Amino acid sequence: MNLDHVFVCGHPALDFAATLRARRSTRFEMFVTPERLTAWYLESGLVDTITPGDDSDVRAATAVREAVYRLVTDRRLGQEFDAEALATVNAAARETPVTPQLTPAGRHTEATPAQALATVARQAVELLSGPDVPLLKECGNPECTRVYIDRSRGMRRQWCGMESCGNKIKAAAYRARKKTAPAGARG
Numbered sequence: 001m002n003l004d005h006v007f008v009c010g011h012p013a014l015d016f017a018a019t020l021r022a023r024r025s026t027r028f029e030m031f032v033t034p035e036r037l038t039a040w041y042l043e044s045g046l047v048d049t050i051t052p053g054d055d056s057d058v059r060a061a062t063a064v065r066e067a068v069y070r071l072v073t074d075r076r077l078g079q080e081f082d083a084e085a086l087a088t089v090n091a092a093a094r095e096t097p098v099t100p101q102l103t104p105a106g107r108h109t110e111a112t113p114a115q116a117l118a119t120v121a122r123q124a125v126e127l128l129s130g131p132d133v134p135l136l137k138e139c140g141n142p143e144c145t146r147v148y149i150d151r152s153r154g155m156r157r158q159w160c161g162m163e164s165c166g167n168k169i170k171a172a173a174y175r176a177r178k179k180t181a182p183a184g185a186r187g
């Protein structure tokens with residue numbers, strides 16, 4: 001796996017939660033350095049410029065991220081919110097968020113990593129109190145563990161993305177079918 005950030009979940013709080021990948025197996029961490037964290041804030045479109053962060057920003061971000069993931073999972077499974085996770089996300093949401101500024105060139109947002117994290121926490125509050133909760137779905141690739149918003153008709157979307165998971169699973173299923181088919185049926 002590479003460290004390029006991807007945004008396939010349909011909501012920034014879900015993409016943020018998915019930066020610990022393959023949660024049930026290899027647990028692949030995307031925020032390995034303060035730079036990879038600030039790159040996420042930039043690439044997500046949350047901020048235009050950001051001040052450099054340090055290891056304490058990574059620790060704060062991963063703590064909030066794990067709390068967001070826990071709350072998303074609780075909602076997805078129809079369980080009560082975990083009290084500790086709730087307190088963590090709410091505390092982060094109370095901090096000063098990213099503030100957009102108007103410049104001659106248009107809207108510009110400059111932030112610290114702490115402000116960017118507060119904004120992600122607020123977005124998680126909006127998501128988990130909003131109308132999209134029934135649409136939360138975990139990717140059909142059991143290795144993946146990304147949760148996305150399924151806006152497809154009849155909620156029939158199976159994967160976080162075709163490129164990230166769908167094609168991989170379909171290719172594996174095809175290989176499995178080929179293996180078990182009688183010799184004459186092979187093509």
Ligand SMILES: [Zn+2]
Nearest residue numbers: 139144160165
């Ligand atoms: Zn997936």
